Amino acid sequence: MITEEERAARSARARDAAVAAATDLGLDASGAAVVYDVFSVVVDLAPSPVVARVPVVTPRGTDSAGFQRTELAVSRWLAGRGEPTVVPSGLVPAEPVLRDGFAMTFWEKVDGVLPPDYEVVKRMPAVARLHSVLAEYPGEVGFFPGMQGYVDLAFDDLAGRADLLPAADLARARAEWAALSPAIASPEAFAGVFPGVPVQVVHGDAPYFNLIATADSVLYSDFEHVGLAPVEWDLAHTGAEAIAAYDAAAVDLGLRPVDPGALRAAERLRDLQAVACLALAPQLPLLVDGLASTVETWRGTEPWA
Template identity: 85%
Template sequence: MITEEERAARSRRARDAAVAAATALGLDASGAEVVYDVFSVVVDLAPSPVVARVPVVTPRGTTSTGFQRTELAVSRWMASRGEPTVVPSGLVPAEPVERDGFTMTFWEKVEGVLPNDYDAVRRMPAVARLHSVLAGYPGETGFFPGIQGYVDLAFDDLEGREDLLPAADLARARAEWAVLSPVTASPAAFAHAFPGVPVQVVHGDAPFYNLIETPDAVLYSDYEHVGVAPVEWDLAHTGEEAIAAYDTAAAELGLRAVDTGVLRAMERLRDLQAVACLAMAPQLPLLLDGLSTTLETWRATEPWRNGHTPST
């Protein structure tokens, strides 16, 4: 398990790499400072109006570059349509930059950011609007890219790690994943499981959570996991009031209502994604506390078995 001193050192290395890359690109980053450090280290490259995002903790079996290219492409497309969104910095090329073992992207700094209250109900109209826009995204994306390719590896890494996850929990997670994961394999597999429920390009990572508010605008952000999935993938665990608010906004935009059966399946898949995230706890110890409530809630639910969809 990484120590706090080692985590701080990693953060400094990421900052130094961002400063070096920015300087090589012609930016003045003499006043750079870290403003966020969890899965990514976010560096304000002051006095330049640019922010660097440097992933430092990623799931085994995945690479940052593909997600970063998707994020850059989607944000540029959104901006080209006049949608309120964070955008890549116009002062440097809009592409991932490799430096000192890190791969990073550079973004236009947003001034006057307000504290985030994470109010899912209040933000659901913006989520519905995002879905209506992303439905027309013409670029290539994966199918359930935020979950594919790492859950099995993560469960393997959790084998024998009772300090991270009890064996009984891991056995249950593997069993549920075996039942549910086929629906994430392809659009055809999803359609077989949920006939008549369409899929489209969605945000992929709790869009209500990833809105940035200023006194003048509400901006969409964090498109790393954009891909094709049902809209319910974005709405998991937001609560009944939020779903009702989404349905109201969706109806006004001509979008379909939330399918409760699909929503329950997506919520359970999100639970399993959270379990898999524990495999990254040695690199990011705060996950142990951060995921504890989610895991307790999951343990209290009825196991998801083949041929049987729990009501909760």
């Protein structure tokens, strides 16, 4: 496990890399400060109105720069449509920048951010609205990006790590993944298992959580995992009340209601994604406690069949 001192040093290296890259791009980052440090180190490049996001904890085999390019493209497209979205900074090229071993992106700073309100039910209309717009995205995105390959590698890394996941849990997770993963191998495979459930471009990572509120607007953000999937992928484990709120908003927007079978599969896939995330605990020890309740809830469910 990485120590707290090692984590702090990693954060400082990411900050320094962001400052150096920003300076090379002509920005004044003399007042730069880290404002967030979990999977990514987020650096406020003050006095420039720019924020750098520097991933520091990434799954083995992940193409971070590829995900970043897609995120930048989707965010720019949404902003071009007039959607309230956190946008790439217009002061630097909208592309990933490599510096000192880090791949980073630069974003327009949002001022006046309000304390987060994670009331999921009341955020569902915004999620439905986002889906209605993303359904028209013309660019190329991956299918369930980050799942194929990542989960198998993560389970391999968890083998023999009973301190992170007991062997019996790992065996069950592997069996469930073997049963579910063929359905998300391709759009055609998904259609064969879930006929009548279309796929489209979706946010990919809890869009109801990744909303940034100011006094004047609510902004969509963090499209790092945007990809092609059923809308249920964005709605897993939100609860019956939230699903009802989403369905009500979806009807008004001409979208389909949530499919119970696809939702159930998406929720189990999210469970397995969380279990696999434990493989990152050596890089981010807080995941052990942070995922404990999720893993315990999954452990108490009936195995997927």
